[in-house]
Amino acid sequence: MSLIKKLHNKQATETKMISTSIKIPQVMDEIISDLAVFFDSTKQEVILDLLSDAIDNYKAEEKKLLEQQENEIDEDENSSITNQENIAINHNYFLLNTCKRYSIDDHYFMINNGYAAAFDDGYKQQIERIKKGDVVFLYANGKGISGYGIASGQTIKIEHDGVPENCYYQVLEDYQLLDTPLKAKDIRDICSRTPVFLKTLSKINKKDGQIIYNNLNN
Template identity: 35%
Template structure:
């Protein structure tokens, strides 16, 4: 119980330290008046009310969906067989994790149940790094050699493999483009997904230079 409590405190600390951003929306005068009336009734500012709405009705359900999609990723084995994977860079949970992966040219995962899958990459597997809100921003080939390091002071919580032939993509391949190229829906929420037909994505990226 204590371990779970401390891990939650650590997770909450990371969440609070995330960079903040702002956005604006346009409302009619009538809509704005209603929003202000609701906010005043419950003793919130309009910003606080909208933030709670977004958090509770969009962000939290999305996180829950993300957690529920922790399924066993299929790894195919065989001589000369190359697997293609889409690995989410974890930017939604921690911007620093995302930046570290790109700076160090690695494929990594940081949570129990996810990080163990990194060790299954075989030498030569292609890994596409996917940044939430942008698309595939980088790619490279797995070395097949698992390495570990700490994560916020917790020893060996980061599992990673270095990526050979690493490339940053100037114009990220967006989710809508990926689905169009593959000709089907694709799960972008999970940390890791095997991409059948990934050679099509690789060819498109190379064509774009």
């Protein structure tokens, strides 16, 4: 949606707002002020809409990049790899973000119980990508990989926030809750390709998945 359309169709939202401060060039501030006058809006609303458009564009580009990375990973999966724990070569590795910054309750639902879960349309369906025997690393923002286990392959659908079947999850067998999470920096250091940390569920190539798994078991 264009900035003009957004400003002409403003709606009140219940989104929690926080304060932040940045310094911008004077010429940019003047442009924002002119836009606010032109659209009979406030500078804050103009800035929010500009940021919203920028974030939407970023997400679109990120989605393309993620799809490209996962296609490259699939192409690399022809090599025969087994680890010392005899995890079969046809099993995949996934990094699941617990989305701690959005809901601490959902985060603990996963971490404390050993569940690979996702919530809401467009996200919960990702859990159905996980098959029996796949290794799932639970990644907490700001902490790192905080737990991991072997997927059961059975997706359970339950109510969440009053919405039926708004949560999809799988039980992680042989689940290990880590006293010391494996930080993002350490993951980048040991992997040949940096995993995607911010996506709800991202596939890790088998070579790097095995490296992470073995590192957690040492």
